[in-house]
Structures are given as structure tokens and as C-alpha cells.
Amino acid sequence: MLSYNTSVAVNGQRPSSSGAMSSGRQSIPPSPKAARLPTALSNGVMTNGSAASTTDSPAKDQHIWLVTGPAGCGKSTVAKHIADSLQLPFVEGDEYHPKANIEKMSAGIPLTDADRWDWLTALREASINELDKGSDGVVLTCSALKRKYRDVIRVAPYFTPNVHLHFIYLDAPEEVLLQRVSARQNHYMGANMVHSQFEVLERPTADEVDVITIDVTQSQEAVKADALDQANKTMDSTRS
């Protein structure tokens, strides 16, 4: 049975190891967007339910860009830049946290797996909703600290081969992010939370071939340019 603790296949390949996993087993809730699940038409052809896929012409390529990493790594900065540059809708993951999560983090209490599940599925749904409106893609921010959190999002393009999911992981040592979060004003996530983010962080492994890693110890301008360049190259390589 598929569970939160079972790694999903990335580009058709199931990983040999999926990093540190906790012991609790919970079933992954199905995407509420049941219409995207394949259904058989009377002619036997499978469709994901979108209008485009029921016509003769193939559905256009659509990209989900999920900008990830611990608090303060620059997710919002990079995601806004990519969204503006590529003229794509932007979904700020922080705005999808339930009130209870914000209260916890404001009080300096790290979230648990259980606190994050509904948030992750809400973000997955938000990305699908944007694509369903017809855009060429969507850019989201989401810490996605653990492998199994990324796996929750990996369900989004299932059954829709025209949808390509890419993680942009912003990498920096803890000391760098501590400095950036300490300098930041008016944010619920305080510097006291940075260490806990690194305690649970599972850096993407080599088998997670849908991840682009960006070194964010560089200047903000260099990081933005690097991330956009990598996104453009990735899109070029997926073009059929």
C-alpha cells in the first residue's frame, strides 16, 4: 500500500533508499481533484479528465516549479523572480498554512509530520488548480524538507504526461540561513527555528532526478539568474 513513508518513483524509477523515515504509517489521501484521475472513454482511451486531453491534439506541456529549502534560504525571492520572468502564477506556500501551524511556528515550536500533511496536499491541489486554468506552469514555495514531503507533491503529475514537476532546492549551510533569518524583520519564523529546520532536512539525493540544486550562498542577483537559467534549460530539455 502507498503510504507517506513509501518513496514514490521519480521519472519511473523507484529509489533504492529514501533517507530517514519515521515509523508512523498513514495513507496518502487521494487528490480531491478526482477528475484528473484516468477514466476510460467509450473508445477505450484513457484520459485525465482535462478538456485538452479529450481532443486529437496533444495537451501542451505545463510545468510545476516548486522552490524548496529551509526557512530563509530565499524561496520567496527566487520563486517571485521565476514567476515574473516566465509570466507564471505564483503560489506562496506560507499562505496555505493553517492558523494553528503559524501559531506554533511563531511560538518557536517546530511543525510535525502530522502538521504538514494537509498543508502539502493543499499546495499540491493549488498547483493543479492553476494548471487547470490553462497557464503554461505555476511557481510555488514550499519548504518540502523531507523526501516524503516531496513525494506528496510528486503525485501531482501522475496520469498527466504533459505536466512536468521540478523542484528547485536552494542549498546553503545553517550558519548562512541563521544570519539571513536573524536580519529579517516581521516574519513569524524566528532565528530560533533555523536549527530545527536543519535537524529534519533531508537534502535531495541523486536519485531525485527532478531536483535542480542551486547554491544560494551567492548574491541574491546571482542566485536569481542561476535559478532562472536552470529552469529555462530544464524546459528546453523537456520540449518534445
Ligand SMILES: Nc1ncnc2c1ncn2[C@@H]1O[C@H](COP(=O)(O)OP(=O)(O)OP(=O)(O)O)[C@@H](O)[C@H]1O
Ligand atoms: N542570495 C541571497 N543573499 C542574501 N540575502 C538573501 C538572498 N536570498 C534571499 N535573501 C534575503 O534572506 C531573507 C530570506 O529570504 P526569503 O524570504 O526569500 O526566504 P524564504 O525561504 O522564502 O523564507 P521563509 O521560508 O522563512 O519564508 C530575506 O530577507 C531576503 O531578502
Ligand SMILES: O=C(O)[C@H](O)[C@@H](O)[C@H](O)[C@H](O)CO
Ligand atoms: O515545513 C516547515 O517547517 C515550514 O514550511 C517552514 O519551513 C515555514 O513555513 C517557512 O519556511 C517559513 O519560514
